[in-house]
Amino acid sequence: MKIPRYLLKNPLALTGVVLLSAFVLIAFLAPVITTREAYQISPYQMPRSGFWQRPQPPSPEHPLGTTQSQYDIYYGMVWGTRTAFKIGLGVVLAGALIGVCIGSIAAFYGGMVDELLMRVADVFMSFPFLIAAMVLTTILGKGLSQMMIALITFGWMGYARLIRSEILHIKEMDYIQAARACGASDVRLLVRHILPNSLYPVLVQASMNTGSMVLAASALSFLGVGTEPGYADWGQLIALARNWIMGVSGNPFAYWYTLIYPGVAIFLFVLAWNLVGDALRDILDPRLRGAKRV
Amino acid sequence: MLSYIIRRLIFLPIVLISLSLMIFSMMMLLTPVQRLAVYAPDPSFMKGGADFVAQQIEKYGLDDPFYLQYGRWIGNIFRGNLGWAESYSMPVSQALVELFPATAELGLLAMIPIVLGAIWLGTKAAVHHNDVFDHSIRVFTILGWSFPTYVFALIVLMVFYGWLNIFPAGRLSHWATMEVASESFRAYTGMNILDAILNGNGAILLDAIRHLVLPVITLAYVWWAGMVRIMRSSMLETLRQDYVTTARAKGLREKVVQNRHARRNALLPVITIAGLIVAQLMGGLVITETIFDYHGLGQFASRAAQNLDFPAILGFALYFAVILVAVNLVVDLMYAFLDPRVKIG
Numbered sequence: 192m193k194i195p196r197y198l199l200k201n202p203l204a205l206t207g208v209v210l211l212s213a214f215v216l217i218a219f220l221a222p223v224i225t226t227r228e229a230y231q232i233s234p235y236q237m238p239r240s241g242f243w244q245r246p247q248p249p250s251p252e253h254p255l256g257t258t259q260s261q262y263d264i265y266y267g268m269v270w271g272t273r274t275a276f277k278i279g280l281g282v283v284l285a286g287a288l289i290g291v292c293i294g295s296i297a298a299f300y301g302g303m304v305d306e307l308l309m310r311v312a313d314v315f316m317s318f319p320f321l322i323a324a325m326v327l328t329t330i331l332g333k334g335l336s337q338m339m340i341a342l343i344t345f346g347w348m349g350y351a352r353l354i355r356s357e358i359l360h361i362k363e364m365d366y367i368q369a370a371r372a373c374g375a376s377d378v379r380l381l382v383r384h385i386l387p388n389s390l391y392p393v394l395v396q397a398s399m400n401t402g403s404m405v406l407a408a409s410a411l412s413f414l415g416v417g418t419e420p421g422y423a424d425w426g427q428l429i430a431l432a433r434n435w436i437m438g439v440s441g442n443p444f445a446y447w448y449t450l451i452y453p454g455v456a457i458f459l460f461v462l463a464w465n466l467v468g469d470a471l472r473d474i475l476d477p478r479l480r481g482a483k484r485v
Numbered sequence: 486m487l488s489y490i491i492r493r494l495i496f497l498p499i500v501l502i503s504l505s506l507m508i509f510s511m512m513m514l515l516t517p518v519q520r521l522a523v524y525a526p527d528p529s530f531m532k533g534g535a536d537f538v539a540q541q542i543e544k545y546g547l548d549d550p551f552y553l554q555y556g557r558w559i560g561n562i563f564r565g566n567l568g569w570a571e572s573y574s575m576p577v578s579q580a581l582v583e584l585f586p587a588t589a590e591l592g593l594l595a596m597i598p599i600v601l602g603a604i605w606l607g608t609k610a611a612v613h614h615n616d617v618f619d620h621s622i623r624v625f626t627i628l629g630w631s632f633p634t635y636v637f638a639l640i641v642l643m644v645f646y647g648w649l650n651i652f653p654a655g656r657l658s659h660w661a662t663m664e665v666a667s668e669s670f671r672a673y674t675g676m677n678i679l680d681a682i683l684n685g686n687g688a689i690l691l692d693a694i695r696h697l698v699l700p701v702i703t704l705a706y707v708w709w710a711g712m713v714r715i716m717r718s719s720m721l722e723t724l725r726q727d728y729v730t731t732a733r734a735k736g737l738r739e740k741v742v743q744n745r746h747a748r749r750n751a752l753l754p755v756i757t758i759a760g761l762i763v764a765q766l767m768g769g770l771v772i773t774e775t776i777f778d779y780h781g782l783g784q785f786a787s788r789a790a791q792n793l794d795f796p797a798i799l800g801f802a803l804y805f806a807v808i809l810v811a812v813n814l815v816v817d818l819m820y821a822f823l824d825p826r827v828k829i830g
Contacts, residue, residue: 203627314503317809318802321768322786326802329790330514406633410772413635415791429636433776436643443647450643454636462631469627 197474204473207466210459218272225266235270235423237262246435246449256448259431262421264448268456270423274335275460278408279401282342286404287397289343290350291386297351298358299381309355312348320345321407328416335424338417342404349400350393357389391475398471402464409457425460428453493814504806509555512799517547522568522796562803568796572788577800580785586675587656588774588781592766594678594697595704600759602709607716607755608748614721622713629710634769638703638776645699652699654778661692700777704769708762715758720751760816767805 198205217224221234228238239261240253249256255264297308315323327341361367362385370384409426411417413433418424432449439445512520521541546553561567567577610622645652657665657677664670664686665677673683678697681690723729724747732742767783774783782801789797 310503314500314507317500317504317813318507318806319765319768319809322771322802322805325771325786325790326508326798327511329793329798330511330795402631409633410635414771414775414787429633429639433639436639437647438643443643447643450636450639454633454640457633457636458631461633462627465627465631 194474197470201470201473203466204470207463207470210463211467214272214276214460214463217269218276221269221273225269235274237267237270237421237423239263239421246432246446249448255452258428258449259434260421262428262431264428264452267423267428268425268452271425271428271453271456272460274418274422274424275405275457277335278339278342279405279460279464282339282346282404282408283397283401285339285343286346286400287350287393290347291354291390291393293347294351294354295358295381295386298355298362299377299385305355308351312351315345316348318345321410324407325411325414325416328411333416333419335418335422338408338411341411342407346400346404349396353392353396354389357392358385361385361389395468395472395475398464399468402461402468405457405464406461425453425457429457490818493817497810497814500810501807504810505559505803506555508799508802508806509558511802512558512795513551513554515795517542519795520547521545522571567800567803570785570789570794570797570800572792572794572797573785577796580797581782581800581804583675584780584782584785587677587779588767588770588783590676590678591697591700591704591774591779591781592763592770595701595708595766596759596763598701598705599708599712599762600755602705603712603716604748604752604755606709606713608720608743608751610713610717611720611724611751612743619717622717626710626713629706632707634703634707635772635776637706638699638773641699641703642776652695654696654699654776656693656696656778656780657689658692658696661689664689696777696779700773700779703773703777704766707769708766712755712758712762716751716755719754720747723747723751726750756819760813760819763812763816767809 198208227234231238240257240263241261243261244259246259247253247257247261253263253265255268258264258267293308293312297305323345324338324341327344328338331337331340367380367384370380375384408417409424409429412424412426413430415430418427420427429450432446432453435446435449437443518538521538542548546557565578567581569575570577570580573580606622610619613619642654646654656662665672665680670680670684670686670689672680674680677693678690681687681693724743726747729742729747732746733739737746770781770783771787772783773779774781775787778784782805786798786801788794789801
């Protein structure tokens with residue numbers, strides 16, 4: 192087996208896979224390892240024990256403490272894992288799909304179609320991603336799906352460019368000419384012969400982007416334009432910690448648990464995806480195979 | 486060279502029109518009542534009751550077809566009316582102009598450690614290819630890439646403000662704000678550091694720097710990761726070139742070969758990326774300015790977004806698009822100027 196041996200030889204890649212598996216496990220077991228209160232309409236709504244502002248330190252009842260407004264940090268972290276997967280995978284899959292469609296149409300037909308689609312992509316790219324997403328989320332309104340729509344709207348261009356250059360390269364190869372000579376239709380050429388051979392870079396790009404999308408989404412939540420109040424989401428937990436980072440006089444780190452736990456969760460999640468993406472690039476990209484790696 | 490500049494300038498309106506179309510399309514997702522606020526010259530405008538609002542929607546033609554509304558919107562902007570920013574209690578255009586120097590100051594200052602640090606670390610990593618130093622830089626950059634800006638910012642704020650109390654949040658201390666606003670202090674540029682130097686005021690200079698340290702470190706840390714990687718791979722590539730081998734064969738000292746022959750040529754990709762970063766840095770500025778309570782465009786945007794202040798957020802988007810186009814133009818021209826191998830025109 193190639194992959195296990197590769198993983199054993201690359202401690203960084205192994206770390207990524209282990210971390211990611213742990214997150215998958217937590218997301219799957221979320222209903223088992225947390226208890227849902229009777230008044231929660233949705234399991235994604237964090238339970239709160241009271242209406243005080245001041246966070247409470249870890250206790251037997253709240254193993255990681257409660258944050259501002261008495262939301263349970265442990266519950267928010269566990270269900271926040273599901274939110275993170277939803278955002279990361281959802282945004283990246285939809286973005287990659289749109290990007291691949293637009294990019295392959297542009298590359299395959301070339302000429303005016305190519306020019307038009309790529310200039311549209313340029314306009315979308317000329318605006319900083321986070322700000323564009325923030326503006327669109329503000330207009331669409333708060334909520335997970337609105338935020339995801341905004342992230343997808345401004346997140347497809349990279350894939351489109353990537354697949355376009357990949358297809359332009361493959362289109363000229365002999366086996367494509369051969370297939371064409373055999374009378375294959377445009378669609379058949381694209382779907383059966385060209386796309387399967389040009390998808391790997393997109394896959395690598397997608398896995399690298401999953402982490403960044405979660406970062407961007409949590410940044411939006413942090414800025415107050417992301418998920419609804421009380422939604423189990425790491426970005427929101429950090430936003431709730433913001434008023435308490437100065438601690439109390441004499442003890443500047445009094446409320447450390449409100450910031451550190453969700454901060455570590457986001458960090459490890461993004462790190463896991465980055466490491467896995469790095470490893471995928473090694474495994475899938477034949478041009479880099481054998482190249483010296485650090 | 487000249488024909489290139491002229492061609493870029495001809496394309497400028499096309500880029501600006503496409504960007505404004507994009508922003509306007511987003512705006513058209515709002516209801517007519519919400520859009521009316523964008524035309525409001527002052528706050529009393531929106532308080533006229535339902536009849537008045539319906540009348541105004543009629544008057545401003547907010548139910549008209551897309552192209553008519555777009556034309557009117559652009560016309561309004563050319564007259565300098567971007568609407569009323571409720572969250573800042575002033576016209577959007579005024580707020581944008583007043584806040585720009587603060588953001589420019591922070592962004593430009595952050596570029597210095599980003600570029601210099603990246604060049605230094607990247608060169609080191611390439612020269613010590615595959616040894617401990619190189620590996621630790623690799624780990625450092627991966628960590629930097631994965632660490633959320635705002636968590637990093639909150640942690641440094643916790644340590645350096647909450648605990649050690651050396652570097653405060655905000656843009657200036659209270660006394661300094663008063664002094665800058667007073668008659669005796671002349672605001673030449675609106676950038677505190679520059680103004681303090683021009684006024685010969687050391688106390689203000691020190692205060693401004695103290696407030697800028699944390700946001701600059703935050704912005705730099707996050708961007709170092711990407712820049713170091715680029716510098717490293719560029720340097721590695723250059724070190725493999727024949728002329729570097731020739732320089733070594735001539736018996737030049739290794740330091741001279743590395744610094745004079747290799748590094749100079751490895752710098753080009755870093756300069757290109759530095760230009761692109763200026764634009765992307767603005768995204769980071771929104772978060773950084775919000776956390777450090779730094780009164781600039783980034784904080785303006787995040788406050789406007791939180792308060793659903795549509796005129797402010799759209800005005801910001803448009804203003805920002807114009808700045809970006811200008812920055813990109815300057816960077817492109819600089820690049821062509823710096824590298825004689827780039828043939829343009």
